[in-house]
Amino acid sequence: MTERSSSPAARTVLQQCLQARLQVKPADEHSEAQFVQIDRGMVIYICFFKGATDEILPKMVSSLLNLRLCESDSGRMVSVVELPGSVLLVPQATLGGKNKGRAMQYHNNISKEDGLRLYHAFVSLCEKEVTAASAEVTVKHGTYGNRQVLKLDTNGPYTHLMEF
């Protein structure tokens, strides 16, 4: 077993889906709730820790989009870009939690301002890399800071953890 010598700058959880729907704007007195939706593809939950910088983003995006995590119709493992599938990015600060007794604490999470900036840069980079790689793949994303009201339908979520 390998030892981890330092804490990660970002934590992601990846789940495969047949369809995923995420609220991007809650209902208010003037309008109904708004949602984004993808069909077959991958949901990426993401959380940044204190100390994370823009420098980690290119490697992170390239790695996440090119990992062979998706099962093609012929049973071969391919990347979400190769599938081709869609990508749903879900900001998920809770992933940075650490328990102290029965309570969860989020002391290592990045500040809200820096997190928002990195999240937007991460989304842009994903969109750019995907557009360059395949016209058939789309990227959708949740609203940073919102409650991530999510509905997920899978043929096996095939959940993975990737830290950077």
Place this chain on the structure above:
Amino acid sequence: MTERSSSPAARTVLQQCLQARLQVKPADEHSEAQFVQIDRGMVIYICFFKGATDEILPKMVSSLLNLRLCESDSGRMVSVVELPGSVLLVPQATLGGKNKGRAMQYHNNISKEDGLRLYHAFVSLCEKEVTAASAEVTVKHGTYGNRQVLKLDTNGPYTHLMEF
């Protein structure tokens, strides 16, 4: 930031749900697919690593069931037992994956036989602890080794990682 001095024996990912449905037996020529379902509560995805033993289970189960991860109707954070909610246990060996380049490898995962034994002991312990704590909470679980065909509906998955 804290350093991790050793690899974990078990990795879990926790998601809150309004409803979750999991296939426990795929369809075959003789019968339709079978599913288990919970309403409001928590989904626990679980993976054991090489070296995991029964010794970690009591602390693990107690910790997972008593963490204050669930939002009560009054907005207070309570445990799934206190909610009271239901629990869906999903064996998820993919959580043990580590990438080598673009491919995922699972070299640190426990053997299938030991994993099956620990998973069954984990399920039993969860059922026992839940029964002792609340008559209103039920535990459902997936079939070890199966494809975990899952459908999830959330009011925010509030995803957490817990390692033991």
